[in-house]
Amino acid sequence: MPIRYTSGDKVISGLPLGGIGCGTLSVFPDGTRGCFTGLNNWEKPLGQLHWFRSGTAGDYRVSNPFAIFIKDGNKTVSKFLQTPTLDNCPTVEKIKFEGNFPFAKLYFKDKDIKLDISQLSFSPFIKNDSKNSALPCAIHIFKVKNTTEKKVTVSVLASAINAVGAWNVGRFNKVRQKNGLIGVSFYKKNSHPWDGSGWGNITLATKANKSVTYEGQWPYVRENFRGNAEDRCFQVWECFKKTGQLPNRASGIEAQGEGDEWMAALAVKFKLKPGEEKEIPFYYTWFMPNHYKGHMYQHWFGDSWDVAVYVDRKKEFFLDKTKEWQRTIERAPLGNWLKDALINYCSIITSSSWWTKSNEFVMYENPVKWPLMDSLDVRYYGTMPLAIFFPELEKNTMLLFKRFQRKDGRIPHDLGKSQIGCPSDGTTAGKPWKDLSTKYALMAYRDFLWTKDMPFLRRIYKSVKKAMEWEFSQDKDGNGLPDNEGKDQTYDLWDFYGTSSYSSSIYLASLLASMKMARLLGDRNFYRICENFFKRGRKSFEKELWSGSYYIAGRSKKEKYKACTAGQLNGQWYAHLLNLGYVLPEKHVKKAVRTIINLNGRKSRFGIVNSVYPDGKIDRASYHAENIWAGETYAFAGLAIYEGFIEEGLDIARRTWENFVYKRRNVWSQPDVVFARDGSLGDGELYVRNMAIWSIPFALARHDKGVKEFLFELEPKLAPSLN
Numbered sequence: 001m002p003i004r005y006t007s008g009d010k011v012i013s014g015l016p017l018g019g020i021g022c023g024t025l026s027v028f029p030d031g032t033r034g035c036f037t038g039l040n041n042w043e044k045p046l047g048q049l050h051w052f053r054s055g056t057a058g059d060y061r062v063s064n065p066f067a068i069f070i071k072d073g074n075k076t077v078s079k080f081l082q083t084p085t086l087d088n089c090p091t092v093e094k095i096k097f098e099g100n101f102p103f104a105k106l107y108f109k110d111k112d113i114k115l116d117i118s119q120l121s122f123s124p125f126i127k128n129d130s131k132n133s134a135l136p137c138a139i140h141i142f143k144v145k146n147t148t149e150k151k152v153t154v155s156v157l158a159s160a161i162n163a164v165g166a167w168n169v170g171r172f173n174k175v176r177q178k179n180g181l182i183g184v185s186f187y188k189k190n191s192h193p194w195d196g197s198g199w200g201n202i203t204l205a206t207k208a209n210k211s212v213t214y215e216g217q218w219p220y221v222r223e224n225f226r227g228n229a230e231d232r233c234f235q236v237w238e239c240f241k242k243t244g245q246l247p248n249r250a251s252g253i254e255a256q257g258e259g260d261e262w263m264a265a266l267a268v269k270f271k272l273k274p275g276e277e278k279e280i281p282f283y284y285t286w287f288m289p290n291h292y293k294g295h296m297y298q299h300w301f302g303d304s305w306d307v308a309v310y311v312d313r314k315k316e317f318f319l320d321k322t323k324e325w326q327r328t329i330e331r332a333p334l335g336n337w338l339k340d341a342l343i344n345y346c347s348i349i350t351s352s353s354w355w356t357k358s359n360e361f362v363m364y365e366n367p368v369k370w371p372l373m374d375s376l377d378v379r380y381y382g383t384m385p386l387a388i389f390f391p392e393l394e395k396n397t398m399l400l401f402k403r404f405q406r407k408d409g410r411i412p413h414d415l416g417k418s419q420i421g422c423p424s425d426g427t428t429a430g431k432p433w434k435d436l437s438t439k440y441a442l443m444a445y446r447d448f449l450w451t452k453d454m455p456f457l458r459r460i461y462k463s464v465k466k467a468m469e470w471e472f473s474q475d476k477d478g479n480g481l482p483d484n485e486g487k488d489q490t491y492d493l494w495d496f497y498g499t500s501s502y503s504s505s506i507y508l509a510s511l512l513a514s515m516k517m518a519r520l521l522g523d524r525n526f527y528r529i530c531e532n533f534f535k536r537g538r539k540s541f542e543k544e545l546w547s548g549s550y551y552i553a554g555r556s557k558k559e560k561y562k563a564c565t566a567g568q569l570n571g572q573w574y575a576h577l578l579n580l581g582y583v584l585p586e587k588h589v590k591k592a593v594r595t596i597i598n599l600n601g602r603k604s605r606f607g608i609v610n611s612v613y614p615d616g617k618i619d620r621a622s623y624h625a626e627n628i629w630a631g632e633t634y635a636f637a638g639l640a641i642y643e644g645f646i647e648e649g650l651d652i653a654r655r656t657w658e659n660f661v662y663k664r665r666n667v668w669s670q671p672d673v674v675f676a677r678d679g680s681l682g683d684g685e686l687y688v689r690n691m692a693i694w695s696i697p698f699a700l701a702r703h704d705k706g707v708k709e710f711l712f713e714l715e716p717k718l719a720p721s722l723n
Contacts, residue, residue: 001336003344003667005029007083013669013685015104016347017123018140020130021296021355021395024068025138025284026668027121029097031082038136038286039163039197042352042367044419046163060163062086063220063232066140066282068108068117069155069244078113078241081119087234099667100340101125101347102322115152116145117271124311124318125346126327127389127714130375131623132318134355136304137311139318144280146272154272155244158204158234158282161220162186163454165198168255173264175216175250179309181284182208184264185363189254191290200288202306204266208562211269215239216250220261233481235480236265244269256604278564283308283313293420294357320392324390325389325714334648338696341657345691346385347668352686360420361396366672366684372424373415375688376401377490378672380439380574381631382691388715391451396694398447401440402463409470419525429688431488434474434503437467438482438510442574445513449578450717454520459523468514471507472533477557478546480536484554491567491610494622498556501545505571508537509585516644538584546588550595553611553619563619564599566608566629566636568592573639576702577695579721593643596636601648606679607633607656618676627682628674629654631689634696641699653696 005011007030014026014035015430023038035346036046046060066081067089081093103559106119120141125133142156162171165188166684174185183205186524218235236246246267255262268280271622285307289298304605311318329339352364354373362387365375387394404412404423413426413433426433441464448457474482481504484496489503496503511534520528545551551568567708569592575583582589596608603609607628611619619625640649659679660670666681670690673682700720701708710720 002098005097007095012666015099015668016351019351020134021718022136022355024351031095033064040288040291043371063161064176067157071153073586087232089237093106101344114148116147118143124322126321130390131188137307142280145277149274152272155267156280157267160204162262163189164188166195171255172252173217173262177208181205182212199290201304202286203308205283205308206266213246213248213267213314215246215265217262220263221259296355298357322705328714333706337654341693348686361393366686367686371418373416375414376436378689382688384694394448395456409466411436411467427492428487431485433488434484435489437471437716438507440467442511469542479540480533481540491624499544500554501551501568505569509571509575512580550592563611563613565611566600566632573635576642593640597648604676606659606674608636609676632694634692635717638695638699
């Protein structure tokens with residue numbers, strides 16, 4: 001079932017359209033389109049056209065309206081197909097919205113409109129087809145059906161504003177007709193050399209025929225230094241509302257001053273007999289090569305017009321192949337909420353990624369708040385769907401971490417801030433994180449296990465071995481486990497000292513994965529080293545951290561940290577995911593999971609609280625401790641299901657997901673943190689960690705043959721993880 005809203009709902013994020021590494025354009029339930037990041041502006045989504053106009057926050061979003069003209073005899077009706085107005089133009093009364101990434105479907109309702117009108121907007125997202133999933137485009141298909149008993153005349157209008165370049169001076173529009181399309185391309189002359197949105201172009205196009213008319217350019221702004229609603233100009237409306245046509249003008253004049261903002265529009269006019277239906281496609285495409293690393297799509301296209309021609313020719317193929325994987329999920333014996341979550345979390349792959357011209361693939365931790373490229377501690381949780389849908393891109397990133405591995409063997413936290421090649425040690429430099437090299441080892445084994453790519457394993461193995469050897473050196477007290485030194489793991493606002501259940505459980509799992517890799521490659525010596533560390537570390541973990549009902553948060557020479565944390569068995573979660581077996585005694589694992597459910601799971605309606613004391617008091621040691629991480633909640637839910645707590649695990653994950661969907665109405669730009677007290681949202685957006693929900697079907701597959709068959713159908717190479 002798709003996610004449903006109406007135009008009256010206050011939805012925070014729209015459904016993003018656009019390809020992997022291309023930036024996206026979001027479609028909102030009120031019919032508007034905005035939050036455009038196709039201008040190499042992931043960190044500053046386009047919303048405000050001019051910073052010095054106080055009234056323009058969000059004006060880009062309302063400035064790309066679609067509209068409808070209907071003539072029934074002598075009666076005409078013309079309205080925007082969105083509910084916010086522009087230049088006081090009439091709008092439809094209500095829109096019903098269905099979102100199922102990468103499809104947004106809108107149904108328009110108005111007492112004056114007697115026809116059935118719907119809009120399907122999408123971009124291709126095709127499993128194992130990274131090229132066709134990396135197209136800078138948004139496809140909009142309008143379907144109009146005459147449900148009356150009279151012949152009617154209809155016209156559908158699409159418009160857009162020229163948003164090329166950081167400064168509007170020098171912008172111009174050009175009407176084009178070529179390769180079966182007619183449209184308007186948007187340009188700018190003499191962009192600043194550092195302008196990431198300059199030197200490129202945007203195209204709005206449709207099928208070329210005699211029924212298409214256009215207005216190639218008109219000024220959007222009436223008053224300088226303003227831009228309030230009353231100052232916006234939709235000049236073509238008077239013409240369109242009377243005739244359903246536009247005047248076929250194409251001036252091409254360059255913007256000379258800061259008050260010049262150029263818009264353009266296309267209108268497709270046609271007749272419908274009673275009961276007849278017609279589809280009208282529009283293509284919004286972009287080509288922005290002035291990124292310091294370039295884009296992979298530059299190998300395939302010369303400009304945005306080329307993109308429009310390509311998607312026009314292949315849109316039916318794109319529709320079918322994109323729906324193919326969705327149909328596989330929709331047939332699965334899973335709850336509807338979980339199907340929705342699996343489908344819609346995939347949007348993060350397109351919304352937050354770069355795929356560079358030199359074939360480097362990375363994803364932001366979250367682009368606006370913390371624009372770090374591929375924070376490894378976060379991708380460990382969330383890259384399961386990436387590894388399933390586009391394994392070559394997943395392995396691409398892993399090899400980038402290999403390239404930037406520190407000389408001492410440490411794996412960096414990320415690959416750079418807003419860039420690739422300037423890796424950092426995270427937010428706590430000086431105290432190397434203890435959960436990065438281990439997570440790297442687990443992901444390396446996962447990517448091999450799920451692809452059977454032995455050359456990849458051979459290529460990355462020495463790097464994994466070196467990373468684990470560095471991790472061995474972090475055992476300062478000789479107990480076989482790494483020693484934490486404060487804020488030196490994914491909870492970077494939360495201190496852990498000595499032996500930490502979170503870091504050490506992941507470490508134990510990484511030893512098992514390393515042993516698997518060593519055996520596959522015939523490295524007996526390293527196998528024995530890992531085996532010895534595992535035996536010693538497992539014994540120490542039990543001795544130092546087992547409380548009788550759960551594993552405590554940590555233990556240093558000075559004191560015990562007796563809190564019960566949601567992530568205490570995170571390594572066991574990943575060990576189950578990779579079919580590595582138990583890292584700790586099964587009986588204790590099950591008891592600890594039950595304790596977490598009863599303690600941490602009952603402190604909030606919105607997920608698992610990260611840390612709770614055995615007396616039931618929430619741990620207030622940090623912002624992280626006292627709140628919920630959606631990704632950690634999903635990880636724990638997966639672990640609980642593996643351990644047989646199926647209903648409890650599903651309920652925990654469902655509560656977190658439904659808080660995003662129904663209470664917060666923020667499906668497609670979720671943060672990492674959820675406040676335990678009321679479910680409100682913390683910092684960040686487009687958080688990769690939240691894709692950890694993809695572990696849940698793997699856990700269910702251990703108990704349900706039907707779920708196992710679903711995963712095998714989705715990707716046959718997953719079979720070894722499902723046994």
